[in-house]
Amino acid sequence: MICRNKKPSSSLSKNISNCYNADMKKKELTKEEVMHLAQLANLQLTEKETEDLQKKLSETLDYVENLQELKTENIIPTSQTTQLTDVFFKDGVQDKRILLPEDAVKNAKRKKDGYFEVNKIL
Amino acid sequence: MSLLGKSVTQLRKLIEAKELSKSELVDYFKKRIKKYNSSLNAYLTVNEKESEDKTGSLNGIPLAVKDNFCTKGLRTTASSKVLDKFIPPYESTVTQKLKEGGAIILGKTNMDAWAHGSSTETSDYGPTRNPWDVTRSPGGSSGGSSAAVSAYLAPAAIGSETAGSIRQPASWSGVVGLKPTYGRVSRYGVIAMGSSLDCPGPVTLTVEDAALILKLIAGKDPYDATSSPFPVKDYVEGLNENKKMTIGIPDEYFIGVDESVKSRISRCTGILEKMGHMIKKIKLIDPKYAISVYTIVQRAEVSSNLARYDGIRYGNDRTYFGEEAKRRIMLGAYTLSYGYYDAYYKKAQKVRTLIIEDFKKAFKQVDAIIGPTTPMTALKLGEWEKYPFFGEVMDVLNEPAAVAGIPAISVPAGLDKNGLPVGMQIMGNYFCEGTILNLAHQFEKETDFFGVVKKGLENCKD
Numbered sequence: 327m328i329c330r331n332k333k334p335s336s337s338l339s340k341n342i343s344n345c346y347n348a349d350m351k352k353k354e355l356t357k358e359e360v361m362h363l364a365q366l367a368n369l370q371l372t373e374k375e376t377e378d379l380q381k382k383l384s385e386t387l388d389y390v391e392n393l394q395e396l397k398t399e400n401i402i403p404t405s406q407t408t409q410l411t412d413v414f415f416k417d418g419v420q421d422k423r424i425l426l427p428e429d430a431v432k433n434a435k436r437k438k439d440g441y442f443e444v445n446k447i448l
Numbered sequence: 449m450s451l452l453g454k455s456v457t458q459l460r461k462l463i464e465a466k467e468l469s470k471s472e473l474v475d476y477f478k479k480r481i482k483k484y485n486s487s488l489n490a491y492l493t494v495n496e497k498e499s500e501d502k503t504g505s506l507n508g509i510p511l512a513v514k515d516n517f518c519t520k521g522l523r524t525t526a527s528s529k530v531l532d533k534f535i536p537p538y539e540s541t542v543t544q545k546l547k548e549g550g551a552i553i554l555g556k557t558n559m560d561a562w563a564h565g566s567s568t569e570t571s572d573y574g575p576t577r578n579p580w581d582v583t584r585s586p587g588g589s590s591g592g593s594s595a596a597v598s599a600y601l602a603p604a605a606i607g608s609e610t611a612g613s614i615r616q617p618a619s620w621s622g623v624v625g626l627k628p629t630y631g632r633v634s635r636y637g638v639i640a641m642g643s644s645l646d647c648p649g650p651v652t653l654t655v656e657d658a659a660l661i662l663k664l665i666a667g668k669d670p671y672d673a674t675s676s677p678f679p680v681k682d683y684v685e686g687l688n689e690n691k692k693m694t695i696g697i698p699d700e701y702f703i704g705v706d707e708s709v710k711s712r713i714s715r716c717t718g719i720l721e722k723m724g725h726m727i728k729k730i731k732l733i734d735p736k737y738a739i740s741v742y743t744i745v746q747r748a749e750v751s752s753n754l755a756r757y758d759g760i761r762y763g764n765d766r767t768y769f770g771e772e773a774k775r776r777i778m779l780g781a782y783t784l785s786y787g788y789y790d791a792y793y794k795k796a797q798k799v800r801t802l803i804i805e806d807f808k809k810a811f812k813q814v815d816a817i818i819g820p821t822t823p824m825t826a827l828k829l830g831e832w833e834k835y836p837f838f839g840e841v842m843d844v845l846n847e848p849a850a851v852a853g854i855p856a857i858s859v860p861a862g863l864d865k866n867g868l869p870v871g872m873q874i875m876g877n878y879f880c881e882g883t884i885l886n887l888a889h890q891f892e893k894e895t896d897f898f899g900v901v902k903k904g905l906e907n908c909k910d
Binding site: 355359360363364366367368369371375379382383385386389390391392393394395396398401402403404405407408410413415420423425429430431434435436442444 | 534670678763766798879
C-alpha cells in the first residue's frame with residue numbers, strides 16, 4: 327500500500343494518501359498469478375523480481391480502486407478522443423513506404439536469404 | 449555576434465539575411481554539445497551526417513529530436529537496450545516534415561526508457577541532468593529534449609507526451625513545452641507507448657517558436673489513421689491578435705501543490721487579470737481520478753505495444769527490458785485479462801468519458817484553463833524512489849488533459865524559493881492550439897517569463 331505504512335513526508339504525499347478510502351478492499355496478487363502473467367507477457371522473471379512485482383502490482387491495483395467511487399452506469403467508454411470514425415485509405419500498394427527486403431531484415435540478428443530466421447515451432 | 453539564446457525565429461532571420469551560414473550554425477551547436485553534453489547527458493546520439501539540401505520554414509535550423517522518433521539511418525533506441533543498435537529503415541512523419549522544412553537533425557535526445565517515467569532516470573543510458581542544477585533531474589520523459597533546449601545545445605527540440613512528458617520536463621527545465629491535441633501531429637514512426645494518448649510536440653525557448661514548429665509538423669497523415677483532418681491554422685499569424693479571454697482556474701489543481709509553486713501561479717493569474725483577461729473559478733473532476741484512468745489505459749496499451757519486441761525482426765530479446773517496462777507490461781496484461789477487463793479497462797474508459805465531458809462543459813464557459821504544470825519543482829536525482837507512483841504523482845496535473853486528448857502548453861512562471869523554474873500550464877479545447885498559444889504569447893510579451901529562459905542560458909555560457 328503506497329502511503330499507508332509511511333508517514334506522509336510532504337503535502338503531496340498527504341494529498342495522494344487522501345485518495346484512499348479507509349475501508350477499501352486490498353487486492354493481493356498471488357505469486358502464481360504473477361508467474362502466469364509473466365508467461366503471457368513472455369517475460370522471464372527472477373525470484374526477487376516476482377516477489378517485487380507481486381507487491382508493486384498489488385499496490386497499483388489498490389490505487390486505481392478509487393475509480394469505483396464514480397458512478398458510470400450508462401456511460402459509454404471512450405477509446406478515441408477526437409471523434410474520428412471509419413478512417414479508410416485507398417486499397418492497394420503504398421509505394422512510398424515499401425521497404426526493400428534487405429532494409430526490412432537489416433536489423434535482424436538472424437536472417438537467411440532475405441528472410442527472418444526463427445526457431446522451429448512444430 | 450553571440451548566438452547564445454537566439455530563438456529559432458531569430459536564427460531564421462539571420463540565415464535569410466545571410467548574416468549567418470547554415471554550416472556555421474550547425475558547428476556552433478556541435479561545439480556546445482561537445483562542451484556540455486558529457487555533464488548533462490542530453491544527447492544519446494549526435495548526427496554526423498546531417499544534410500542541408502532542403503529549404504522551408506525551418507531552413508537551416510538545427511534541432512534535437514527525442515530518441516523515440518524513428519530517423520532513417522540514425523540510431524533510435526527509445527533509451528532502451530532492447531533497441532541498442534536499432535537503425536530505423538524508415539523515417540517518422542514528424543522528422544520527415546522537419547527535414548522537408550529545411551531543419552537539420554543535430555542528434556537524438558535521452559529519455560526515460562520507452563518514455564516510462566518522469567525524470568529520465570529509467571533510461572538505460574544514464575539520467576539526463578538538469579542544467580539549472582546538475583544534481584537534479586530535468587524531468588521526463590522528454591528530459592533530454594528539455595535539457596538540450598534549456599542549455600542551448602539546440603535552439604528547439606521535439607519531444608513526445610503520453611501524459612506530461614513534454615509539459616513536465618519543460619516546466620522543470622525552465623522552457624516552453626507544447627502538447628498538441630491528440631491526432632494533431634502524426635504518430636507514424638514514433639515508438640509507441642500509449643497509442644490512444646501519445647502526442648509529439650515542440651520544446652522551445654519562445655511561444656512563437658512552438659507555433660512555428662507546430663505549424664510545420666501538424667496535419668493529417670495517411671500513415672496514421674488517428675491523425676486528424678481538422679485544418680491546420682497559421683499558428684504564428686494567430687499570435688498577434690490581442691484576444692481578451694476568459695480563463696478558468698480549477699481549485700482541484702492546487703490541492704497538495706507546493707506553496708511556492710502555488711504562489712507563483714497566483715502571481716501569474718493576477719498579471720493575466722491586469723492584462724484584461726477575465727479570471728473565473730471553475731470546478732473540474734479531481735485529477736486523482738485521472739491518475740487511475742491513465743494508469744490503467746496506458747499500461748494496457750504498453751503491454752500491447754511492447755509485445756512486438758521479440759528480438760526476431762530487430763533489436764534484442766525481451767530479457768533486455770528494464771524493471772519499469774516489465775512492471776507496466778505485466779499490469780497491462782493483468783487488466784486486459786479475461787475476467788478483469790470490465791473492472792479495470794472498461795471502467796477506466798468510462799471515467800475517461802466523464803473527464804472529457806467535464807472539460808467540454810468547462811470550455812463552454814472559458815477559453816482556457818490555467819493551473820500549475822507540476823506540484824513541485826525539479827527533484828534531486830534519485831529522489832523519485834522516495835515516491836511510490838512517482839511518474840503518476842509528478843504528472844497528476846497533466847493527466848486529465850492527456851486522457852481527454854486536449855492541447856496544453858507549459859510556460860515558465862518564475863522561480864521557486866530554491867531558485868528553480870516553476871511551470872504554468874494553459875489547457876485549451878480540442879484543436880484550439882491557436883488559443884493557448886495566443887494566450888501564452890501575450891503572457892510572454894508581458895512578463896518575458898520573468899527572465900527565466902535568459903537566466904537558464906547563463907548556466908551554460910559559450
